[in-house]
Amino acid sequence: MLASLNIHHLRNLTESKLGPLSLHNVVYGVNGSGKTSLLEAAHILGTARSFRSGGAKSLITHGEASYVIRGERRLPGGGSVSMGVQREKVGGISLRVAGEASRSVAQLADELPLLLINADSFDLLIGEPANRRRFMDWGVFHVEHDLREHRQRFQRALTQRNHLLRRGKLERSELEVWTRDLAVHAEQVSAGRERFLDTLRAVFEPIIQELAPEIGPVDLAYRRGWDANSSYKDALHKSLASDQEQGFTQTGPQRADIRVTVGGYSAAETLSRGQQKLLVCALKLAQGQMLAGERGEVLYLIDDLPSELDAERCERVCRALAAMRVQTLITCVSRSAIPIEWLGSDTSVTMFHVKQGEVDLVSPEVDNGKTA
Numbered sequence: 607m608l609a610s611l612n613i614h615h616l617r618n619l620t621e622s623k624l625g626p627l628s629l630h631n632v633v634y635g636v637n638g639s640g641k642t643s644l645l646e647a648a649h650i651l652g653t654a655r656s657f658r659s660g661g662a663k664s665l666i667t668h669g670e671a672s673y674v675i676r677g678e679r680r681l682p683g684g685g686s687v688s689m690g691v692q693r694e695k696v697g698g699i700s701l702r703v704a705g706e707a708s709r710s711v712a713q714l715a716d717e718l719p720l721l722l723i724n725a726d727s728f729d730l731l732i733g734e735p736a737n738r739r740r741f742m743d744w745g746v747f748h749v750e751h752d753l754r755e756h757r758q759r760f761q762r763a764l765t766q767r768n769h770l771l772r773r774g775k776l777e778r779s780e781l782e783v784w785t786r787d788l789a790v791h792a793e794q795v796s797a798g799r800e801r802f803l804d805t806l807r808a809v810f811e812p813i814i815q816e817l818a819p820e821i822g823p824v825d826l827a828y829r830r831g832w833d834a835n836s837s838y839k840d841a842l843h844k845s846l847a848s849d850q851e852q853g854f855t856q857t858g859p860q861r862a863d864i865r866v867t868v869g870g871y872s873a874a875e876t877l878s879r880g881q882q883k884l885l886v887c888a889l890k891l892a893q894g895q896m897l898a899g900e901r902g903e904v905l906y907l908i909d910d911l912p913s914e915l916d917a918e919r920c921e922r923v924c925r926a927l928a929a930m931r932v933q934t935l936i937t938c939v940s941r942s943a944i945p946i947e948w949l950g951s952d953t954s955v956t957m958f959h960v961k962q963g964e965v966d967l968v969s970p971e972v973d974n975g976k977t978a
């Protein structure tokens with residue numbers, strides 16, 4: 607569990623401490639006060655990158671030369687691990703884990719597994735299929751580590767095959783070699799995605815029922831990217847002439863998708879914005895449940911949880927998070943937007959008030975909900 611976060615010169619957070627952190631942490635403050643920047647700091651600590659667009663250097667407080675983010679992770683069995691990320695305007699990024707310099711972002715991710723829910727998360731439902739493929743591949747690689755190699759070899763074979771298809775004069779034997787390789791690894795990648803989706807469905811269904819029973823059953827159908835009745839090898843054989851004409855491989859896992867429907871209709875085109883948010887939250891909570899099952903720990907960064915949700919539905923999300931026993935860092939504009947009893951007992955929830963980059967620990971008893 608992340609125990610504390612110290613931030614130096616990240617956006618308007620010139621010298622800020624967020625801590626001590628509990629299982630659930632609510633940060634509130636007016637627009638532009640620095641709430642998202644606090645989530646961003648936690649995200650950088652676990653991934654070495656921001657979730658917002660823009661150059662990495664634009665995160666450094668204007669006029670300063672570098673930012674530094676330090677965090678302390680409390681270990682389940684006692685003891686703690688320190689983590690740190692520093693970015694220089696001139697120079698680059700340096701990472702530290704347990705007092706040692708590290709070159710591996712994966713080491714940060716291992717120490718602090720994170721999941722983010724923010725306005726961009728809607729892309730999972732309404733965005734391009736690539737967003738849903740990334741979601742599937744995240745799951746595949748967390749659950750089945752050896753599929754990484756199949757994925758890399760699939761990508762390499764696809765690149766090579768497309769390269770040959772683009773060339774006017776076709777080298778048949780070379781094309782056949784890459785097509786054979788492509789077919790083998792594509793089937794593996796696709797089968798892995800299908801298994802992930804089967805596992806996810808079982809976790810997702812009770813969560814969506816709890817968060818949004820009124821929208822009815824939600825179907826997550828896997829579209830593997832080629833004719834469901836043929837092997838990929840046969841599909842490639844059938845589409846060879848047309849692939850040659852187009853100059854690229856038109857079918858395969860690079861076209862896979864998850865079709866999300868409600869009562870047979872596209873969820874993206876049918877659901878209201880609030881319902882879409884509940885559906886996206888259910889997918890992310892299912893993802894977290896799978897990750898927590900495997901890793902034992904996960905930290906949810908949730909930007910402006912109450913936006914788009916009415917009080918009752920916001921409460922449902924909070925109660926689902928509380929039931930999962932995952933750590934949360936949730937932002938909202940007003941103190942009263944998330945009554946802490948939705949998340950659990952007073953002892954497992956800490957509130958912070960951020961004002962122009964300054965973070966204050968708020969005692970709920972003293973504050974009594976009056977500081978909005």
Ligand SMILES: Nc1ncnc2c1ncn2[C@@H]1O[C@H](COP(=O)(O)OP(=O)(O)OP(=O)(O)O)[C@@H](O)[C@H]1O
Nearest residue numbers: 617618637638639640641642643664665666667668
């Ligand atoms: N490099 C920078 N140096 C200094 N200040 C910056 C820099 N980048 C952004 N800011 C400022 O930091 C502040 C914090 O922005 P942030 O997005 O964290 O606010 P927020 O509390 O999440 O707001 P909202 O509720 O509007 O989403 C803003 O006032 C922004 O103008």
